[in-house]
Amino acid sequence: MNSSRTAEFGGHFPEFAAGLNREGFTVLMIDLRGHGQSGNARFTFGITERRDVIAAVNWLKRRGYQSKAIGVIGVSMGASTAIGATAEDSDIGALVTDSAYAEVYPVMQQNWSNISRLPNIFLPSTMMFGSWFTGYDLTLSKPVNEIGKIAPRPVLIIHSKSDPFTPVNQAYVLKSANPRSIYWETSATKHAESYNTNPQTYIRKVSDFFNQNLK
Secondary structure, three states, X not given: OXXXXXXXXXXXXXXXXXXXXXXXXXXXXXXXXXXXOOOOXXXXXXXXXXXXHHHHHHHHHHOOOOOOOEEEEEEOHHHHHHHHHXXXXXXXXXXXXXXXXXXXXXXXXXHHHHHHOOXXXXXXXXXXXXXXXXXXXXXXXXXXXXXXXXXXXXXXXXXXXXXXXXXXXXXXXXXXHOOOOEEEEEOOOOOOOHHHHOHHHHHHHHHHHHHHHOO
């Protein structure tokens, strides 16, 4: 949320992509709707944004990339978006999530006052207006209900045990909903900062996972 293909990982997302490229992967980086260089759009916390991921997969297939040879990695809201996209699109061969939420509303409740500078009493009405504006019940953004549908395709869940924005228990819930997924817990002290804590280890973990699981 409020990030982009260049701004993520504190501005190091292109550096991470270059690392994957050196490992032999072709990398397509996208901005979700309402982010980066994409057109303006209202957030739906992954409900509609997943279509952008699926569209990117279709774009790759039209250029000759094969079904199950395409992996997806998403961070934070992008990770939860990617869960929905992978659950819906069987052509995605493997998924990596970093700092994903299992359900958006508890995370909003925890962070609402710090983000909005308003008391929590205003959150339900704000979410209600957001639902009116978008046409979607935003509280229904619950990747935990979708991650199990990805099996038997492989999933790597990355999360920091000290994530101050999306608590680590959200990752535990996702792991429980897809017991076959692989879980890697890091020591990053900021949200979505696992890469910056140890870039080489992060690149190795992700590249090894994709090498082992993409056809």
